[in-house]
Amino acid sequence: MNPASNNGLRTIVCLKVVPRPEEVRVDAETMTLDRAGAQSFINPPDLNALETALKLKDACGGEVSILSMGPPFFEPYLRLALAVGADRAFLLSDRAFGGADTLATTYTLAKGVEKIGAFDLVLCGEESLDGATAQVPPGLAEWLDVAQVTCALEIEKVPGKREMRVQRELKGGSETLSVDLPAVVSVKANVNEPRFIDYDRMEWALQEAPVGVWGAGDLATDPELTGLAGSPTTVAGVRQVATPDRRRKHLSGSAGEIARALADLLRTQTGSRGG
Amino acid sequence: MAASLIRPEEAQRIWVWLEHDGTSLEGVSLELLAKGRELADRSGEGLVGLLMGHELDSLADEALGYGADEIVVAEDPLLEVYTTDAWCDAAAQVVLEKKPNILLFGATPDGRDLAGRLAVRLRTGLTADCTDLEIKTDEPALMLAAEVTGFGGGVAAIIACKENRPQMATVRPGVFRPALRRSHGEEGVQSRCPVRIDPGRVRTRVLERRIGEAVDITKAEALVVGGRGVKGDFGLLETLAGLLGAELGASRVAVDEGWIEKDRMIGQTGSVTRPKVAIVCGVSGAMQFTVGIMEADTVVAINSDPEAPIFESADYCVVDDLFSILPPLIRELENSR
Ligand SMILES: Cc1cc2nc3c(=O)[nH]c(=O)nc-3n(C[C@H](O)[C@H](O)[C@H](O)COP(=O)(O)OP(=O)(O)OC[C@H]3O[C@@H](n4cnc5c(N)ncnc54)[C@H](O)[C@@H]3O)c2cc1C
Ligand SMILES: Nc1ncnc2c1ncn2[C@@H]1O[C@H](COP(=O)(O)O)[C@@H](O)[C@H]1O
Numbered sequence: 158m159n160p161a162s163n164n165g166l167r168t169i170v171c172l173k174v175v176p177r178p179e180e181v182r183v184d185a186e187t188m189t190l191d192r193a194g195a196q197s198f199i200n201p202p203d204l205n206a207l208e209t210a211l212k213l214k215d216a217c218g219g220e221v222s223i224l225s226m227g228p229p230f231f232e233p234y235l236r237l238a239l240a241v242g243a244d245r246a247f248l249l250s251d252r253a254f255g256g257a258d259t260l261a262t263t264y265t266l267a268k269g270v271e272k273i274g275a276f277d278l279v280l281c282g283e284e285s286l287d288g289a290t291a292q293v294p295p296g297l298a299e300w301l302d303v304a305q306v307t308c309a310l311e312i313e314k315v316p317g318k319r320e321m322r323v324q325r326e327l328k329g330g331s332e333t334l335s336v337d338l339p340a341v342v343s344v345k346a347n348v349n350e351p352r353f354i355d356y357d358r359m360e361w362a363l364q365e366a367p368v369g370v371w372g373a374g375d376l377a378t379d380p381e382l383t384g385l386a387g388s389p390t391t392v393a394g395v396r397q398v399a400t401p402d403r404r405r406k407h408l409s410g411s412a413g414e415i416a417r418a419l420a421d422l423l424r425t426q427t428g429s430r431g432g
Numbered sequence: 433m434a435a436s437l438i439r440p441e442e443a444q445r446i447w448v449w450l451e452h453d454g455t456s457l458e459g460v461s462l463e464l465l466a467k468g469r470e471l472a473d474r475s476g477e478g479l480v481g482l483l484m485g486h487e488l489d490s491l492a493d494e495a496l497g498y499g500a501d502e503i504v505v506a507e508d509p510l511l512e513v514y515t516t517d518a519w520c521d522a523a524a525q526v527v528l529e530k531k532p533n534i535l536l537f538g539a540t541p542d543g544r545d546l547a548g549r550l551a552v553r554l555r556t557g558l559t560a561d562c563t564d565l566e567i568k569t570d571e572p573a574l575m576l577a578a579e580v581t582g583f584g585g586g587v588a589a590i591i592a593c594k595e596n597r598p599q600m601a602t603v604r605p606g607v608f609r610p611a612l613r614r615s616h617g618e619e620g621v622q623s624r625c626p627v628r629i630d631p632g633r634v635r636t637r638v639l640e641r642r643i644g645e646a647v648d649i650t651k652a653e654a655l656v657v658g659g660r661g662v663k664g665d666f667g668l669l670e671t672l673a674g675l676l677g678a679e680l681g682a683s684r685v686a687v688d689e690g691w692i693e694k695d696r697m698i699g700q701t702g703s704v705t706r707p708k709v710a711i712v713c714g715v716s717g718a719m720q721f722t723v724g725i726m727e728a729d730t731v732v733a734i735n736s737d738p739e740a741p742i743f744e745s746a747d748y749c750v751v752d753d754l755f756s757i758l759p760p761l762i763r764e765l766e767n768s769r
Contacts, residue, residue, distance in 0.1 A: 259560075260434060263552055290539075290560040295516070295548030304635035305516050307545045322639075328458075328540050329646025329695060334515075337635040347688055382434055389433055389557035393577060393592040398719070401726055404747040415750055416760035419732065422748060423676060424768065426709050426730060 661714015
């Protein structure tokens with residue numbers, strides 16, 4: 158795809174802003190998430206992806222761009238990422254992008270990546286907190302037609318080659334892969350300790366740095382492929398989750414008495430719910 | 433919308449991607465075969481298992497016994513171990529050749545890795561991490577209604593993919609009960625689907641794999657579960673589990689903090705469990721957690737906060753410090769051995 162860059166890694170970090178899960182309610186009438194009043198924050202594993210990108214930059218040089226698709230209120234969060242250490246940020250924002258499922262989201266993000274230009278690595282978080290689940294990184298890799306690794310624990314550049322060494326989580330273990338660049342890699346939550354804001358960058362990041370905001374026109378996206386129109390899946394209904402009828406019997410007394418009651422219970426526990 | 437590569441009226445049968453380690457099928461694949469059988473019977477469709485890999489003869493024979501009408505085998509030396517590119521290329525070829533109506537995957541690391549990419553290649557919809565599946569037989573082209581537990585509590589969303597085929601979904605391990613082995617004579621037929629993989633397009637290479645003893649908490653008869661309240665120390669819980677012959681389980685916080693292996697996570701991101709008894713210590717009881725113990729026969733909750741929502745989902749409620757309840761409980765159980 159792109160010729161090997163001798164100036165370090167060109168990394169794009171895909172970052173999403175999500176509402177704090179405990180503050181979101183589902184509006185059962187409109188079948189939508191009601192995030193009004195919910196505080197937002199950067200999807201936590203995306204900060205691990207950013208930290209991974211900055212560490213790679215510390216080691217190999219290059220530059221780190223931030224890419225996000227979402228409403229205009231995402232912008233201040235992208236500036237935070239600039240204050241932490243990213244070099245540039247781009248927000249894909251257009252009414253036409255709203256209501257996108259994974260297929261439409263990954264198409265739009267891929268158009269954003271292409272517009273940013275030549276890249277070596279796209280880093281994502283393993284999954285976003287607000288519903289969608291770990292499908293954006295593989296989908297993005299497919300649109301871009303590059304290698305993919307999900308659930309990465311460790312990433313290292315192989316010196317002198319357009320290749321990474323990536324450790325990936327598996328069920329009950331892990332594997333080490335050699336990965337051709339360019340690639341899309343999703344990073345597990347908590348694999349590193351994201352660094353704090355660099356106060357020397359604050360003024361630049363929060364005020365001066367330009368954040369590119371691109372709409373459908375800028376990206377020349379196909380309206381049939383973005384937003385609600387480009388989403389093959391639809392919400393067909395919502396349903397209250399029935400919680401099983403539990404006995405909710407309180408055991409009280411001293412710790413010793415409770416322990417005895419619990420021990421009796423566990424000894425005689427036959428497994429039937431009954432009563 | 434992206435035009436579907438497969439038209440609804442030509443799409444047929446319910447397919448399950450059969451994940452395996454070379455010698456045996458993954459638990460979630462057996463669970464999907466059981467649910468797939470049920471959906472197939474209800475809708476009059478056939479059930480197909482897709483087995484991919486290298487030198488699969490004995491596994492293919494084994495797979496026939498779990499209720500599928502047909503096992504389609506796709507073999508290639510490049511499918512010896514899982515790599516996204518090789519497996520996605522092969523799966524896409526099989527799908528475009530055979531045109532499944534519904535295609536189900538376990539929401540395992542490899543299942544999610546493959547399904548996420550394949551769905552985009554096929555320009556179709558993928559519902560991730562389903563907690564239930566249903567089929568709408570009143571729809572002309574058999575619609576899958578895939579349920580995902582929405583976040584924010586108490587509500588599940590039903591997702592449908594109306595026009596594009598196959599209708600793809602990944603399903604959490606433990607949500608359905610596994611298929612039982614059938615007796616001889618009730619087995620399906622086996623067929624092969626040739627695939628061609630270009631080695632030049634396989635852009636990752638597996639250098640090393642380290643798989644430990646994987647724990648499977650979905651099969652545990654008893655669980656001792658810890659959350660943030662255990663404050664990093666599962667020692668007491670482990671002793672208790674030992675006395676009860678129970679497995680350890682954990683909330684997401686306990687896993688994210690690195691206090692315990694990820695395989696032990698219970699809930700929406702973790703596993704759905706069905707123990708006879710679960711003793712849940714220091715877990716607040718967020719909906720994303722409680723979906724994982726919904727199928728337990730009896731739930732005991734120990735939490736120092738009387739307002740903790742976990743008590744809504746418990747049969748026996750102990751409002752107390754787990755560190756003052758567990759030691760005497762352990763002594764009681766030791767004494768009565
Ligand atoms: C998309 C999504 C998916 C998720 N999936 C999952 C999932 O699969 N599984 C999961 O568990 N979570 C999941 N979560 C997270 C979930 O919302 C909760 O944040 C999590 O379950 C909380 O874990 P916890 O109960 O251990 O911690 P907390 O909520 O912090 O609760 C700790 C509890 O311990 C009690 N406690 C503290 N000290 C003691 C003591 N000494 N004795 C007794 N009690 C004590 C406290 O009173 C408190 O109730 C998910 C969230 C999202 C957004
Ligand atoms: N709208 C978005 N903008 C930028 N990145 C995103 C967006 N949605 C998802 N991602 C990235 O994809 C990862 C996985 O998200 P998901 O597939 O939604 O669980 C996230 O951690 C982000 O890195």
